[in-house]
Each structure stands twice: as C-alpha cells, then as structure tokens.
Amino acid sequence: MLKKRIIPCLDIQNGRTVKGINFLDIRDAGDPIELAKRYVEEGADELVFLDITATNEKRKTLVDLVEKISREINIPFTVGGGINSMEDASAIIKAGADKVSINSAAIKRPQLITEIAKQFGSQAVVLAIDTKFENNEWHVYSNGGKIPVGLKTIDWALEGEKLGAGEILLTSMNNDGTKNGFALDITNKISQQLQIPIIASGGAGTKLHFKEVFEQTKASGALAASIFHFGEISIQILKTYLKTENILIR
Amino acid sequence: MIAIIKYNAGNTKSVENAVKRLGFDCIITDDPSEIKRANKVIFPGVGEASTAMAYLKQHQLDKLIVSLKQPVLGICLGLQLMCKSSEEGNTKCLGIFDTVVKKFPPIDIVPHMGWNNLLETSGAMFKGISQTNDVYFVHSYYAELVKDTVATCNYILPFSAAIQKDNFYATQFHTEKSAQIGEIILNNFLSL
Structure with missing residues (x-):
C-alpha cells in the first residue's frame, strides 16, 4: 500500500539552515546537510528546502548546496524559494534536486509550470500555493503571502494541474504558525477534486494534527517545519504514533 | 567501471551520486565503446517514453543496449523502455522483457508517487530484502x-516493481532514492 508522506521543511538562508534546533548529537544545527541527514535517519519520507534568501547573488550558493545535498541524501528532495524562470529550475534540477517548487513565478506566468513539466516531467514540478480564508472563500496569495492575487484557491489548483504540475503544496496562511492543526476543509476540497497528490502544510502542532489531516482529507503528505526543527515532535515518534493509529506510514 | 547511459531522459546525477556513495566508480556516457567496455551498465530515466526512445534510436543506443552482455540495470523509465511497448506516446520499446507498459486507470491519484512496499521479491537483486520494505516510486x-x-x-x-531476465535487471522504483533499502538493492546489483 502507498504510504502517507511526512515531509520536514528546512528554511535556508545564505546556504545555512535558519531556526535550526540543537539536537544533542548534531554539531552544527545551522548546517542543512547535517540536519537533513538527521531527518533522513529519523525516517523523513522526503525533504523540502526552502531558500528564503532568494536574491540573485545568492543563487550560486543555493546551487552549490543542492549539489552537496544530492551527494549526501538518499531520499527525494524538493527545492523552492525564488525560482522565477526555466533557467533557475533547470540549474536546481541539474544540480540533483528531484523537484522544484514554484509559487509567485507561476502566478505571474502560469506557462512556467508547463515549460518545466515538458522539460523535466510533471513529477518535477510542485506548485506551491499560499492560501488564506477571508470573506467566506479561500484565496491565493503571492510573494510570500503578501499580495492577494484575486484567484480562488480551488480554481488555481485545478489550473495548475491542467498546466502540468505534478503535485500541490498547499499552505494555509490562517493556520501557519498557529500550531492548531492543518486547514482540513480546503485541503480536503482540493485533494478530492484533483488527480495529483496534495501536500498539506501550515498549522502542525501535535501528532494528532497529522492523524486528522490523513483521516479527514485525501492529502498524500504533510509538511511541517518548526515542530521538527525545535524538536517538539520527533519524526520517529510521530511515525510510530501514526502507525498505531492505523495510518499507512513507512 | 560502471557506465551510466547518458541520454535525454531526466538527469542522471542522483544515480551517479548513489553509485559513488556505495564506493563504486562510474562514468556518465553515451559513447558506445565505453558502454560496451563497462563491467555494469545502468540505464536510468525520468521522462516521456516516445521522446526517450526516439533519442535512443537516433544515437543507435537502442541496438547497443539490447546487445549488452554484462549486467544492465534499468531504473524507472529505463524499466519501461526495456519492455515491448508503452502506451505513453504509443511507443515501440526495446523488447527485452516480454510485457507491455500501460497507463494506470484514473481511479486513484496518478502518478503513483511515494513509498510503497514490495511483494513477492526474488532473485539476486533482493538478497537481504524483506517483503515489508518500502521503496520510492514516481x-x-x-x-x-x-x-x-x-x-x-x-x-x-498489481504491477511489476522489478523484472529480471538473463543479464537484464530493472526496477520501477528509484533505487537511488529509496534510503537504505534502495542502497542494499543497488549494492546487490553492483556486486553481481
């Protein structure tokens, strides 16, 4: 049986992990490679590296880092953050990333999804959508959640699938950082209506939240950053718990 | 020396890295003499079947692959291209394995993406692998x-997660991305 994926997200700035925890046996929590390896050992099913530097001068640092990750990590990983063009995507994939995640650039120029999918396959394109519930509807935001785009989330997700995205990474801005759980309603709606896998993101605070999102939606995976970084939940303990709750877990 | 066949299907970096992590030397090449000379050949691939087959034919790699005598490992699209045909782009493939490649019926999420467990494993590739083990598919x-x-x-x-006939081995899953289990399987092949 296909398993649900647990996906830690690492925020990267100038080639370093930000808000890293201090695992006792990690010498340098700011080293993305060490932290990533630790997550792999704990049983992470996939990793996401989100570059929050996203300035052109720092691009090279990111590509170097992706090469290093690819040499050291034996599970799939996605790289996102400031990927604006085919050239950006190509450099990251050629450096060894399995997938690129695109967000604002796809809103600006939806054709970018198709271009990357044609060149590298749909499985390599993750459409990241930041969504916010207001006035009784889920809307899409761009530029790190700063700018309302004027699109309904369900419409943009369906459009992204049609354009060739292989997966949707759905982050609820209402839930992100609250630790009150994932946005079950929109995650369920989108995962019911799309054919491609949906990764739920934003709001994970307890083990129960992961159980909920897998029981109450068709999400294929769940992503979290801070609860793993700060060691509030270890991936190993989370996965053991989910197994005892009869969720299909590796 | 391990040769990884270079062609237009996806990038071969992950496979190269995985082989090197296991301590084997490898080259990525489309040079027929280098491929023939290698102890083992890996035929990876992520991408679209008809485009990949067209490229192989154009570079006469299709005949070369079929004629190889050393152990050859196809991965993902590599496995599919080693079958008789693929529904993807209605493609005639290499015909090494006596089976055909079809599209999943859309009654669940497609692609099949993520970790799934192997069943009924046998043969040299799966030495030391239990059937409850999960590997990564896309x-x-x-x-x-x-x-x-x-x-x-x-x-x-139910579908073929791995096929083996004579010196031809192939996995639908990504051995190079399947954590320790993938490393054992890849190492089994490289140590043949």
Missing part, C-alpha cells in the same frame, strides 16, 4: 506482470 505508467517479474507492488492494481 510513475503514471506501469509494466504488467510477467513470468520474469521478480518483485511486485500493488497500486490500483
């Missing part, structure tokens, strides 16, 4: 079961 097309199937997997329907 594909929308699958090879039907055949007598040479050496591992099956179940998603929507």
Whole structure:
C-alpha cells in the first residue's frame, strides 16, 4: 500500500539552515546537510528546502548546496524559494534536486509550470500555493503571502494541474504558525477534486494534527517545519504514533 | 567501471551520486565503446517514453543496449523502455522483457508517487530484502506482470516493481532514492 508522506521543511538562508534546533548529537544545527541527514535517519519520507534568501547573488550558493545535498541524501528532495524562470529550475534540477517548487513565478506566468513539466516531467514540478480564508472563500496569495492575487484557491489548483504540475503544496496562511492543526476543509476540497497528490502544510502542532489531516482529507503528505526543527515532535515518534493509529506510514 | 547511459531522459546525477556513495566508480556516457567496455551498465530515466526512445534510436543506443552482455540495470523509465511497448506516446520499446507498459486507470491519484512496499521479491537483486520494505516510486505508467517479474507492488492494481531476465535487471522504483533499502538493492546489483 502507498504510504502517507511526512515531509520536514528546512528554511535556508545564505546556504545555512535558519531556526535550526540543537539536537544533542548534531554539531552544527545551522548546517542543512547535517540536519537533513538527521531527518533522513529519523525516517523523513522526503525533504523540502526552502531558500528564503532568494536574491540573485545568492543563487550560486543555493546551487552549490543542492549539489552537496544530492551527494549526501538518499531520499527525494524538493527545492523552492525564488525560482522565477526555466533557467533557475533547470540549474536546481541539474544540480540533483528531484523537484522544484514554484509559487509567485507561476502566478505571474502560469506557462512556467508547463515549460518545466515538458522539460523535466510533471513529477518535477510542485506548485506551491499560499492560501488564506477571508470573506467566506479561500484565496491565493503571492510573494510570500503578501499580495492577494484575486484567484480562488480551488480554481488555481485545478489550473495548475491542467498546466502540468505534478503535485500541490498547499499552505494555509490562517493556520501557519498557529500550531492548531492543518486547514482540513480546503485541503480536503482540493485533494478530492484533483488527480495529483496534495501536500498539506501550515498549522502542525501535535501528532494528532497529522492523524486528522490523513483521516479527514485525501492529502498524500504533510509538511511541517518548526515542530521538527525545535524538536517538539520527533519524526520517529510521530511515525510510530501514526502507525498505531492505523495510518499507512513507512 | 560502471557506465551510466547518458541520454535525454531526466538527469542522471542522483544515480551517479548513489553509485559513488556505495564506493563504486562510474562514468556518465553515451559513447558506445565505453558502454560496451563497462563491467555494469545502468540505464536510468525520468521522462516521456516516445521522446526517450526516439533519442535512443537516433544515437543507435537502442541496438547497443539490447546487445549488452554484462549486467544492465534499468531504473524507472529505463524499466519501461526495456519492455515491448508503452502506451505513453504509443511507443515501440526495446523488447527485452516480454510485457507491455500501460497507463494506470484514473481511479486513484496518478502518478503513483511515494513509498510503497514490495511483494513477492526474488532473485539476486533482493538478497537481504524483506517483503515489508518500502521503496520510492514516481510513475503514471506501469509494466504488467510477467513470468520474469521478480518483485511486485500493488497500486490500483498489481504491477511489476522489478523484472529480471538473463543479464537484464530493472526496477520501477528509484533505487537511488529509496534510503537504505534502495542502497542494499543497488549494492546487490553492483556486486553481481
């Protein structure tokens, strides 16, 4: 049986992990490679590296880092953050990333999804959508959640699938950082209506939240950053718990 | 020396890195003499079947692959191209394995993406592998079961997760991305 994926997200700035925890046996929590390896050992099913530097001068640092990750990590990983063009995507994939995640650039120029999918396959394109519930509807935001785009989330997700995205990474801005759980309603709606896998993101605070999102939606995976970084939940303990709750877990 | 066949299907970096992590030397090449000379050949691939086959033909790699005598490992699209045909782009493939590649019926999420467990494993590739082990898959097309199937997997329907015939080995899953289990399987092949 296909398993649900647990996906830690690492925020990267100038080639370093930000808000890293201090695992006792990690010498340098700011080293993305060490932290990533630790997550792999704990049983992470996939990793996401989100570059929050996203300035052109720092691009090279990111590509170097992706090469290093690819040499050291034996599970799939996605790289996102400031990927604006085919050239950006190509450099990251050629450096060894399995997938690129695109967000604002796809809103600006939806054709970018198709271009990357044609060149590298749909499985390599993750459409990241930041969504916010207001006035009784889920809307899409761009530029790190700063700018309302004027699109309904369900419409943009369906459009992204049609354009060739292989997966949707759905982050609820209402839930992100609250630790009150994932946005079950929109995650369920989108995962019911799309054919491609949906990764739920934003709001994970307890083990129960992961159980909920897998029981109450068709999400294929769940992503979290801070609860793993700060060691509030270890991936190993989370996965053991989910197994005892009869969720299909590796 | 291990040769990884260079062609237009996806990038070969992950496979190269995985081989090197296991301590083997490898080159990525489309040079027929280098491929022939290698102890083992890996035929990876992520991408679209008809485009990949067209490229192989254009570079006469199709005839070369079929004629190889050393152990050859196809991965993902590599496995599919080693079958008789693929529904993807209605493609005639290499015909090494006596089976066909079809698209998953859209009754569940397609692609089949993520970790799934192997069933009924047998043969040299799966030495030390128990059937409860999960490996990483990403594909929308699958090879039907055949007598040479050496591992099956179940998603929507049972399909060939690995096939082995003579010196030709192939896995639908990404050995290079399947954590320690993938490393054992890849190492089993590289140590043949």
